[in-house]
Amino acid sequence: MIDERLHIKGEMDSRLEVTDAPRLKQDGQTPFFKALKKNLFDGPKNTLLTLLTALFSGLVLYQVVQFAVTNSWDVVYIHLRLLMIGQYPLEELWRLWFALYYASLMIGGTWGLFKGAGKAVALTFGSVFLAFAIIPWTTLNTTLNLVACLLLMAGGYLLGSRFSVLKIPALVLWALYFPLTLGLIMGFGGLLDPVLSRYWGGWLLTVILASVAIIGCFPLGILLALGRRSELPVVRYFCIAYIELVRGTPLIMVLFIGQLLIPLFLGGQTGMDNVTRAMIAYVFFAAAYLAEDVRGGLQSIPGGQYEAAQALGLNKIKTTFFIILPQALKAVIPAMVGLFITILKDTSLVAIIGLSDFLGTARRISNNPEYLGRYLELYVFVAVFYFIFCYLMAYVSRYLERSLSKGSR
Amino acid sequence: MIKGSSYTGRNAVIHKEREEKIMKEVVAAKSAVEAAADKNPIIKVSKLNKWYGDLHVIKDVDLTVTQGEVIVVLGPSGSGKSTFIRTLNALEEFQSGSIVIDGIELTDDLKNVEEIRKETGMVFQQFNLFPHMTILKNVSLAPIWVRKWKKGKADEIARDLLERVGIPEQADKYPGQLSGGQQQRVAIARALAMQPKIMLFDEPTSALDPEMVNEVLDVMRSLAESGMTMIVVTHEMGFARQVADRLVLFDKGEIIEMAEPKAFFDHPKHERTKLFLSQIL
């Protein structure tokens, strides 16, 4: 049919026939091949590029597979516990497992209740749990615990998708998650023996540092951003000075300053450990950057919004909290999550002040003469782990951005 | 559609009752105007002056508005109409003169500013709805947080007002999903939700496509009929002629002419007014 029509048209107009000729030839091909041809082999230049890219990718893939298969990876699995949780005492391991149980249940529940990006988070965590449960080098105990996590996640999902009344309790449980589990991991108030932070390490330390920094810098950064636009000169100049000072200083220096100056300010040996000092340094460092991101959002709010709020009789504080901040924060979600990802990766700098985070632990292991020259497996493992979680954050951020902009076109 | 019509049905009775109440108010307001004339000024502006740096934008403006009056402010671009109307609810400061609204003098005192903003509702050219909230939330926010009403009561009144401006079925949408005319009607409902005694309109139809102008003017017309005191900056001459009690012509920050519509259009006193009318009609 189409062939015929085009052909007749072509006869009437010879110019048309020339341009239509290649398309007519393709007609017998499936859409897949059409797309393939259009995207990859559209002209000699593109064909060359495609072939070169394919060749290069093939080589890289070959190297990666060869690397993965020919290496024994024993350096990773022998030290798996060290890499994941550092020196956390074995008899207190149940606290970490409890934190993971709690997280699994909540992640599953959130997926069931709110759908959306909850699925990606649940599937990612689920896959990581599953991978660790399946590999033969973990102890039976670990495998059983991970299976329990998976079951809890599934149970959470089922509960969540059945009972949508659980939405509010779920949000409350999420809000409690961080203080509760951090308290549990540290040990609190005479109820639980303290586990000194010098025993924290590996991925556990990385996650704790990053979470404290992200959660702590949020209110501080918002206050700084608002302060920077304050009408009171003292407040404004203080905030500007703080933000510019911190942004003009390398993170490593802020970490050193934290180690040296905080005890000084608080009067000699206060018993505050390195980890706490590092946490404070990260919070104050990240807050300055967050403040600048939020300021960008605040500037994007048109003046009419302030005027409308004022005309309705809302005072400054109510205008800020109900009208301005929600819009400003929404506008800078991508920038904020970018910052959070940077924070997660930058926690690896604590190795310099003597803490053993994820990457730092890998480096220490590779320094062990017994495993001389075996650093590549370790670093690949570390890199993959970082990548999975950073990418997940970016994915969730994109999802949030999209779903929040639905209503307001 | 079904949702909308059932809602209208449920509210028909309320609507009827309210209309009767409004009619009574109208009658009361009209007779009050006739009886008290200038004795009951709800807005009293005297010798008002404002500068932007060296630019003298409001020059010795006097204006007294009685309860229930509708004042339409006309004037060429840049003549200070917006600035004037915005000083009335303290969105702009002024340097000399006085503004008294419902017995409250507008001063730097935040308490007075707050009180006056409760008395006056404002509708802007660009709507300025809050894009991150539903329509219902837009309307009920200020009553809940400024008037301290219970959420249930505020929502109910918000729905009533949305019904009154003719868009009850949009309550759960977001501003970005509404047409310009609908958004402006929400903005009117939002201002009314605070139960102001005075409504200020700054070119409420200028940002609208022509086919949406009338739906907004209709709402304003019925508001005027209900006895609301209104000051309206507009270029809609039909509206001015029909609805206004008095017309005010601004030029270069001064009030050039102030008269009832008939006198204003048919026998303008000043050359400047004639020129303005010849340009606009």
Ligand SMILES: Nc1ncnc2c1ncn2[C@@H]1O[C@H](COP(=O)(O)OP(=O)(O)OP(=O)(O)O)[C@@H](O)[C@H]1O
């Ligand atoms: N924030 C400001 N700073 C300095 N000058 C201003 C400011 N706002 C307005 N003006 C000036 O004040 C004068 C009056 O402006 P206004 O907006 O009140 O005019 P208008 O009568 O409302 O005009 P239009 O019909 O264009 O809205 C204009 O000359 C304008 O340039």
Ligand SMILES: [Mg+2]
């Ligand atoms: Mg104007």
